[in-house]
Amino acid sequence: MPSPDLLAQSARLPDGRLLGYAEFGDRAGVPFLFFHGEPGSRLSGDLLASHARACGVRLIAVDRPGFGLSTFQAGRTRANWPADVEHLADMLDLDRFGVIGWSAGGPYALACGAAIPHRVRAVGVLAGVGRLGNFDPAMVKGLLRIRPGGNLDDLPEVMARAWTRTRAAAGSGVEAAQESAGTIAAGMREAMRDGPAGVLHELRLLARSWEFDPTTIAGVPVRFWHGKADAVVPARHTRRLAAQLPGSQATFYPAAGHVSLLTVHGGEILRELLRASA
Known part of the structure; x- marks a missing residue:
């Protein structure tokens, strides 16, 4: 894990809201913004940290409004996100950058590709989901436990175990995913800190x-x-969505799960995004 000062940074947006972010990987590397899942936070970026260091990527993981250090924004939509991202990029002196969306963060990466193509070098969607119905029923059951005033003490650990479940056999990355359960739980707990x-x-x-x-994305890999x-x-959700985007490319790993996709294959993914964004 990076030093605490890199994990708890925030930027003030023009409307006064704070946007929380953390930095992982190579601070002198090619910038990529990472968008977490649901629930999740900037701390989830640690799942790709070692790969980012090895590949020369400066990974900037951002809390969405109402998560972690970011101020809640009533009525926000996914279409509002690119403006926040562009403001953060300006504050960090980033001219152009890549975006990576994991799980429920996938649509936010695509939204940036559609709205600010002049700033986005490449879009990566990792195990992306578009609608709640695409989640595993057990996952939905855990999410529906979340409510104001509810007892959420054990929920991050319960959901982290669900996220690290996989249909793959032992020895195919399952162990690497299970070792990340603590990181996932910490990210979920941080998501609901307020x-x-x-x-x-x-x-x-x-x-x-x-x-x-998303079919309006043009000129962005x-x-x-x-x-x-x-x-x-x-x-199947990725298959369907990729088929709708002319020129996009999709890779499916036979033994990868929701988390081992990042922990095991993160290096290959980042290297491909670097090639696409060159």
């Missing part, structure tokens, strides 16, 4: 259609990755 309002709002968004059209052994988000 209460579950942001997480609940995200659940409502997951139940609705996207507020932007789009890459999808998904594990066929993913027990949280079925790979």
Whole structure:
């Protein structure tokens, strides 16, 4: 894990809200912004940290509004996200950058590709999900436990175990995913540090259609990755979405799960994004 000062940074947006972020990998490397899942936070970026260091990537993991250090934004949609990202990039003196969305963060990466193509070098979607119905039923059951005033003490650990479940056999990355359960739980706990309002709002968004059209992305390389052994988000969603985006490329790893996609294959994914963004 990087030093604490790199894990708890925030930027003040023009409307006064704070946007929390953490930095991983090579601070002199090619910048990529990482968008977490649901629930999750900037701390989830640690799942790719060692790969980012090895590949020369400066990974900037950002809390969405109402998660972690980011101020809640009533009524926000996924289409609002690119403006926040662009403001953060300006504050960090980033002219152009790549974006990576994991799980429920996938649509946010695509939204950036559609809205600010002049800033985005490449879009990577890792085990992306578009609607709540694409989640595994056990995962949905855990998410529905989240409510104001509810007892959420054990929920991060319960959900972390669900995220690290995989349909793959032992020895194919399962162990690497299970070792990351603590990182995932910490990210989920941080997501709700000031209460579950942001997480609940995200659940409502997951139940609705996207507020932007990903098929309008032009001039930006789009890459999808998904594990066929993913027990949280079925790979069929990525197949369907990739087929709708002309020029996009999709890679499916037979034994990868929702987490081992990052922990085992993160290096290959980052290297491909670097090639695509060159």
